[in-house]
Amino acid sequence: MVKLTKRIGGLVLRLAAFGAALAALIVMVTSRERASFFAVSLEAKYTDMAAFKYFVIANAVVSVYSFLVLFLPKESLLWKFVVVLDLVMTMLLTSSLSAALAVAQVGKKGNANAGWLPICGQVPKFCDQITGALIAGFVALVLYVLLLLYSLHSVVDPFLLQKS
């Protein structure tokens, strides 16, 4: 009975992480705004910044991986491999989130020392959607850290509770 509850808990966590990564992906891809000032029209898309492209790719990889692991049968030998892959996916998530955050922070506040002006004043809706995508990415990251600890607990027996 305890094993069943643990297994259902793991499935729920992974489903939630899949949903969060997918949401981050979709919100960032659909963010697009056109603004015009001084007879110059500029369009802000997520492909303008390399960091946002990396964020989209990383979240796509994590979503596909989570979806596939949802269907892994219980007695499969691949569960030990899942621990390593969970660590790699967590690394992907943190790196893409922090890169997108670093670039978005410059977009919002600018960088006075380098002469870079903030762009959020001209395209506020784009900035809001990017913020939403980053929040969803952060939720996916937290869920993945929990999943990593959970996989570690269920595959290896870290407190050595079972008598060997």
Add this chain to the structure above:
Amino acid sequence: MAKLALAATSGKSCKILLGLRLLAFSATLSAAIVMGLNKETETFVVGKVGNTPIKATFTAKFDHTPAFVFFVVANAMVSFHNLLMIALQIFGGKMEFTGFRLLSVAILDMLNVTLISAAANAAAFMAEVGKNGNKHARWDKICDRFATYCDHGAGALIAAFAGVILMLIISAASISRLVQPNKFCSTTASPSVVP
């Protein structure tokens, strides 16, 4: 409850792990130091009044960019973690909490892997914007004027990425060590307890 046999090993894999930790410690420490001391001052001509040019002095420092500040702090933290683990491996032979020491080393290694990968990537993308600029946001590149600053930053980034790969290998080794629960890594032998 039957006591588990605790046997300290100082086998070959432990020496390899120690060497990897030393390498990771030096890589992350050098990345933190090189980026922390990164500073360049240049004087440019910004205009002319009549016939005399006006010069202004500009400085490029690492703490102008929050991503680089995070980079320095995170690399310092990861190198401190590696130092702690090295000290634990060399001097901590007598600790016998069943499994807790192995678990805490594995979990701390995993957390530090994610930390250093986040810091290295954030700094890498900020450096890419500084090197190439961004046409869409009208951000000029700065590497053509502050060449030494960019070079030092690139060196620190390479060291940090080497640290990322090393920390990933170390973390994988720590997790695999959890699967065989009777192998602590320590250089002082402790008596094994027979059930």
